[in-house]
Amino acid sequence: MAEGVGPIHIALVFDDNFWAPAYAVMRSVALHTHRRRDLRFHLVHQPLTEEHVADLRRIEDEFGCEITWYALAGMPEFEEMVRELPSYHRISKVTYARLILDRLLDPTIERVIYLDCDVMVRDAIEKLHEVDLGGHPIGAVRDAGAPLEAFEADHRTRSGFDPADPYFNSGVMVIDVARWRDARITEWIAKLIAEGRASRLFLDNDILNIIFRGRWQPLPNGWNFQSPRHLHEPLVPSIVHYTGEYKPWALYGPCAYRRIYRRIMTNELFYRYMRHR
Numbered sequence: 001m002a003e004g005v006g007p008i009h010i011a012l013v014f015d016d017n018f019w020a021p022a023y024a025v026m027r028s029v030a031l032h033t034h035r036r037r038d039l040r041f042h043l044v045h046q047p048l049t050e051e052h053v054a055d056l057r058r059i060e061d062e063f064g065c066e067i068t069w070y071a072l073a074g075m076p077e078f079e080e081m082v083r084e085l086p087s088y089h090r091i092s093k094v095t096y097a098r099l100i101l102d103r104l105l106d107p108t109i110e111r112v113i114y115l116d117c118d119v120m121v122r123d124a125i126e127k128l129h130e131v132d133l134g135g136h137p138i139g140a141v142r143d144a145g146a147p148l149e150a151f152e153a154d155h156r157t158r159s160g161f162d163p164a165d166p167y168f169n170s171g172v173m174v175i176d177v178a179r180w181r182d183a184r185i186t187e188w189i190a191k192l193i194a195e196g197r198a199s200r201l202f203l204d205n206d207i208l209n210i211i212f213r214g215r216w217q218p219l220p221n222g223w224n225f226q227s228p229r230h231l232h233e234p235l236v237p238s239i240v241h242y243t244g245e246y247k248p249w250a251l252y253g254p255c256a257y258r259r260i261y262r263r264i265m266t267n268e269l270f271y272r273y274m275r276h277r
Helices: 016-031 050-063 076-082 093-104 125-129 148-153 177-182 185-194 203-211 258-265 267-276
Strands: 008-014 039-045 066-071 111-115 119-121 138-142 168-176 216-218 239-241
Touching: 008 016, 008 093, 008 125, 016 039, 016 050, 016 119, 016 258, 016 267, 039 050, 039 093, 050 066, 076 093, 076 185, 093 111, 093 177, 093 185, 093 203, 111 125, 119 258, 125 168, 168 177, 168 203, 168 216, 168 239, 185 203, 258 267
Parallel strands: 008 039, 008 111, 039 066, 138 216
Antiparallel strands: 111 168, 119 239, 138 168
């Protein structure tokens, strides 16, 4: 890919319970790059209040970047895909929307970065956008715990996984859109459902590891530094990912970089989000 030329596409997927973290993700991206006007944020979402939409639009006003909106409500393709897929009490089925990014994005987009809404970017995002994927559909970082944790707890919960196989965390991915499309993800999902395996999988993270087993480019751990705790404060990873139950928008807990995160979200939005939750 040509360096320093053209737009940088970034996709987020969320519902109205995560509007403020989505704002913080975008603002963390924009604050750490000089190429702010190249940023193109693609927000895939369930219904949002007008107030929260206005909050998210602040990013355009502050940094001169662009936002494109993709409303999932009333989208038959998405509703059909998720109908028989499992959900968990802390995670909405909206997370599965990343599986159809290739169908939502403009077909001229060749590469997109996907970011979970519980990450904070602390480096120039163009460095990630321009990584060499080695001909693979995606680039990602190995998961800090899976699949070994689940395998040891109950190997049946991760049908078909071997703890010796590399397993990536899908919260940060660089996606070659054409190769992603060629993987025919929705057909894979239908097959997993028909075989009775889908109900034993952990959301889209397991699904993507099944589909792209042996076909993903490992990235340096700093691009998806998971579960940061206080002892990690001296480190400066490129992307911090608050996996697990401890989130930086909580008032208490062992999360690292909470003060930085709060400044990025802004005090006004932080406290409003506390009341919302």
